[in-house]
Amino acid sequence: MAKIMKLFLIFVLVISLVESTLIPRQTENGDACARISVDYKKSKGDPSFSAKYSDVKECLDSIPYNRELAEKIIENVKKTLQGFYVFLSQAKEEPQPGFSFKAVDLIKELDALLLKDYTSDYRFMTDINNLFSELKDAHLNFISLCYNHFIFKQQLYLYSVINKDDIQIIKIFDDEIDHSTVDCEVTHIDGRPSMEVIKEFADTINKSKDAGARFNIALTALKINENGGHNISSSKFTIRNSLPEKSSIDYSLTGVVVIPNVMPSDSDFVNQMFELQKGFKLLEDKGVQKLIFDFNENGGGYVDLALFFVFLLFPNSSPSFHNDMVVSELSRALFDAATSRSIHENSIDTTVITPPPSFSIESLTRWAVDTANEVTDSSSNFDIFAFKDPLADRHFHTVEEFIGNNTFVRGGTPTRYTTKFVDRHSQKINILTKLLAGNFKEYKWMSEDMIILTNGNCGSSCSLITQRMAEMFNVKTVGVGGYKDTPLSYASFPGGMVYLDHALNIELEGLELFKNETLKDSLPSPFNNTVIMSFTLREVYDVNDDRVLEFTYKPAKYRLYYDEQSARDPSKLWLKVAKIFEQ
Ligand SMILES: *[C@@H]1O[C@H](CO)[C@@H](O)[C@H](O)[C@H]1NC(C)=O
Ligand SMILES: *[C@@H]1O[C@H](CO)[C@@H](O)[C@H](O)[C@H]1NC(C)=O
Numbered sequence: 386m387a388k389i390m391k392l393f394l395i396f397v398l399v400i401s402l403v404e405s406t407l408i409p410r411q412t413e414n415g416d417a418c419a420r421i422s423v424d425y426k427k428s429k430g431d432p433s434f435s436a437k438y439s440d441v442k443e444c445l446d447s448i449p450y451n452r453e454l455a456e457k458i459i460e461n462v463k464k465t466l467q468g469f470y471v472f473l474s475q476a477k478e479e480p481q482p483g484f485s486f487k488a489v490d491l492i493k494e495l496d497a498l499l500l501k502d503y504t505s506d507y508r509f510m511t512d513i514n515n516l517f518s519e520l521k522d523a524h525l526n527f528i529s530l531c532y533n534h535f536i537f538k539q540q541l542y543l544y545s546v547i548n549k550d551d552i553q554i555i556k557i558f559d560d561e562i563d564h565s566t567v568d569c570e571v572t573h574i575d576g577r578p579s580m581e582v583i584k585e586f587a588d589t590i591n592k593s594k595d596a597g598a599r600f601n602i603a604l605t606a607l608k609i610n611e612n613g614g615h616n617i618s619s620s621k622f623t624i625r626n627s628l629p630e631k632s633s634i635d636y637s638l639t640g641v642v643v644i645p646n647v648m649p650s651d652s653d654f655v656n657q658m659f660e661l662q663k664g665f666k667l668l669e670d671k672g673v674q675k676l677i678f679d680f681n682e683n684g685g686g687y688v689d690l691a692l693f694f695v696f697l698l699f700p701n702s703s704p705s706f707h708n709d710m711v712v713s714e715l716s717r718a719l720f721d722a723a724t725s726r727s728i729h730e731n732s733i734d735t736t737v738i739t740p741p742p743s744f745s746i747e748s749l750t751r752w753a754v755d756t757a758n759e760v761t762d763s764s765s766n767f768d769i770f771a772f773k774d775p776l777a778d779r780h781f782h783t784v785e786e787f788i789g790n791n792t793f794v795r796g797g798t799p800t801r802y803t804t805k806f807v808d809r810h811s812q813k814i815n816i817l818t819k820l821l822a823g824n825f826k827e828y829k830w831m832s833e834d835m836i837i838l839t840n841g842n843c844g845s846s847c848s849l850i851t852q853r854m855a856e857m858f859n860v861k862t863v864g865v866g867g868y869k870d871t872p873l874s875y876a877s878f879p880g881g882m883v884y885l886d887h888a889l890n891i892e893l894e895g896l897e898l899f900k901n902e903t904l905k906d907s908l909p910s911p912f913n914n915t916v917i918m919s920f921t922l923r924e925v926y927d928v929n930d931d932r933v934l935e936f937t938y939k940p941a942k943y944r945l946y947y948d949e950q951s952a953r954d955p956s957k958l959w960l961k962v963a964k965i966f967e968q
C-alpha cells in the first residue's frame with residue numbers, strides 16, 4: 386500500500402539547562418526567543434511542549450555573527466587539534482575500500498570558514514560542527530551550548546526491508562499519530578525516492594565510516610531495555626540531537642547475551658564484575674551450548690568493563706590494545722610536566738603483593754580492585770609512568786623513552802607519535818586478573834560456540850570487544866541491515882580514548898602551563914563555557930600490525946537483512962543468526 390502523507394516537524398524544547406542560562410539572554414536578544422520562553426512558561430513545563438518552527442528558526446538566527454569572536458574560536462579549535470587530535474594527519478587520507486567519507490584537511494577547512502560571510506553566530510557554529518561531522522569520528526565534537534536546547538522530532542519511525550521482488554524499500558515502523566500507516570511502504574519523501582533521501586541524510590551522521598552502518602543508525606532499530614523488553618532506538622532520522630539514554634546491562638535466557646552498552650549498571654565495578662559472571666553462569670547452568678552476542682545499538686562505555694568481558698570468555702588472554710598519541714610541542718610539555726609530578730615513579734611490583742587473609746570471594750575481589758586501581762590510577766592522562774611498553778613488557782622510565790623516535794607519514798604529512806603503549810585500563814585488568822588468579826570460573830564455550838551480531842552501531846568500547854573477539858579469537862560476526870548486497874562493518878569509531886576540552890584545560894591549569902611563556906603561542910585558551918569540544922586523544926592499533934583501527938575496514942563475515950518480523954522481534958533475528966552456527 387502506498388500512501389502520501391505530510392511529515393510534521395516538531396521542535397521540542399529541552400528543559401534541562403534552559404531555565405537559568407537561556408531565558409534571560411533570549412529576552413534581551415530577540416523577540417522569537419522571548420516568545421518561546423513565554424510560551425514555555427505558560428505551559429508550566431509541559432514535557433510535550435513544542436515550539437513553532439518559525440520561532441525556533443528566528444530565535445537561533447537572532448544572535449549576530451561576530452567576526453572577532455569567530456577568529457578566536459577558530460584559533461582555539463585549531464590549537465587544540467594541532468596539539469592533541471591524534472587523527473589530524475590521517476583524516477587527510479582517502480578512505481580504504483569499504484569505507485565512505487571525505488578526506489578532510491581540518492586546519493585548512495577551519496581557516497576557510499573565516500572567509501565566509503555569516504548571517505548569524507548560529508550558522509557559523511553549525512558549520513564547525515558540520516565540518517567535524519565529515520570525519521565520521523563520533524569522538525570529535527563541537528557543541529555550542531547556546532544552541533543545543535532544541536530537539537527535532539517527527540511522528541514517523543522508519544525501517545528498511547528487502548521486499549519479495551528482492552528490492553530494498555523503506556517502510557513505516559511506527560507512527561505516533563496515525564497507527565494505520567504502520568508497515569506502509571514509504572516510496573517518496575519530499576517528492577524524492579525514499580531510499581535516496583534516507584541515504585543522503587544517513588551520510589551526514591558522524592558515527593561510522595561505513596555507509597551501511599550510517600543507514601542503520603538513521604533508521605529505527607530495537608534496543609533491548611533493562612527489563613528484557615525492547616524500545617525503539619532514537620533513530621537519527623526521526624529524532625535528532627537527542628539526549629543520551631539511561632544505561633544498563635541485561636541478560637536474556639534464550640542463550641542470547643544482549644549487551645546494549647558497556648556502562649556499569651551501578652558505579653561499582655566489583656558489583657558489575659559479579660553481575661557479568663553471574664549472567665554467564667546462569668546461561669551455563671541452563672545448559673546453553675551456543676552464545677549469540679547481540680551488540681546492536683551499543684554506543685560503548687567503560688574500557689575496563691569491555692576488557693574484563695573479553696577476559697572472562699577468553700581467560701589466559703590479555704585483551705589489551707596498543708595505543709599511541711601525537712607528539713607536539715604541547716603534548717610534549719604535558720608529558721614533561723605531568724611526569725615530573727607523578728606519584729608512580731616507584732611503581733609497585735605486583736608480584737610481591739600478598740592478598741589479605743580473607744575467605745570471602747567478594748572481599749578478596751574488592752581488595753584486588755582497590756589494589757589494581759592504586760597501582761594504575763593516575764591523576765593525569767599525560768603521566769608516562771602510568772603506561773607500559775608492551776614489547777619490553779615494562780613501564781617507561783623517561784619521557785624521552787616514551788616519546789621515542791616514531792615519525793609516520795599520514796595524509797601526506799610526516800607526524801610524530803609516541804612509542805606504542807598499553808594504557809592503565811588494560812594494566813588494571815591484567816593486575817586484577819593476576820591477583821584473583823584461580824578465582825575465575827572457566828566457561829566451556831569456545832570461539833566456535835559464539836557469534837557476534839551487530840548493525841554496525843557498536844561504537845567505542847563496544848567495538849573494542851567485538852574487534853578483539855573477532856580478530857584475536859576468530860569469533861564469527863554477523864552484520865544486520867545496511868544496504869543490500871553490500872558488506873557491513875561490525876563496529877564503528879573504535880577511537881582509543883576521547884578527551885574533553887574542559888578536562889584538557891584543568892590539566893593545563895593544574896600543571897601551570899598557562900604561565901609558561903615558551904608555550905604562549907601554541908596554547909589554546911579556554912572556551913569559557915560557551916562550547917563543549919571533544920576529540921580523540923589516543924588511537925588504538927589492529928592486532929599484530931600497524932594499521933590504525935579507526936581507519937581499518939572490518940566487514941562482518943556474514944550478512945542478514947531485516948524483514949517485517951525480525952525488525953520488530955529480535956528473537957526472530959536471533960533464530961536466523963543461530964542457523965549460522967551450522968555453516
Ligand atoms: C556526532 O553525533 C553525536 C550523536 O549523534 C551528536 O551529538 C554530535 O553533535 C555529532 N557531532 C558532529 C560534529 O556532528
Ligand atoms: C521502554 O519501553 C517501556 C515499555 O515497554 C517503557 O516503560 C520505558 O519507559 C521505555 N524506555 C525508554 C527509555 O523509552
Ligand SMILES: *[C@@H]1O[C@H](CO)[C@@H](O)[C@H](O)[C@H]1NC(C)=O
Nearest residue numbers: 714717718721901902903904
Ligand atoms: C616551559 O615549557 C617548555 C617546553 O615544554 C619547557 O622546556 C620549559 O621547561 C617550561 N618552563 C617552565 C618554567 O616550566
Ligand SMILES: *[C@@H]1O[C@H](CO)[C@@H](O)[C@H](O)[C@H]1NC(C)=O
Nearest residue numbers: 785788789790791792793801
Ligand atoms: C630517528 O629515526 C630516523 C629515521 O628512522 C633516523 O634517521 C634518526 O637518526 C633517528 N633519530 C634518533 C635520535 O634516534
Ligand SMILES: *[C@@H]1O[C@H](CO)[C@@H](O)[C@H](O)[C@H]1NC(C)=O
Nearest residue numbers: 454457458461910911912913
Ligand atoms: C575566555 O575569557 C578570557 C578572559 O576573559 C579571554 O581572555 C579569552 O580570550 C576567552 N576565550 C574565548 C575563546 O573567548
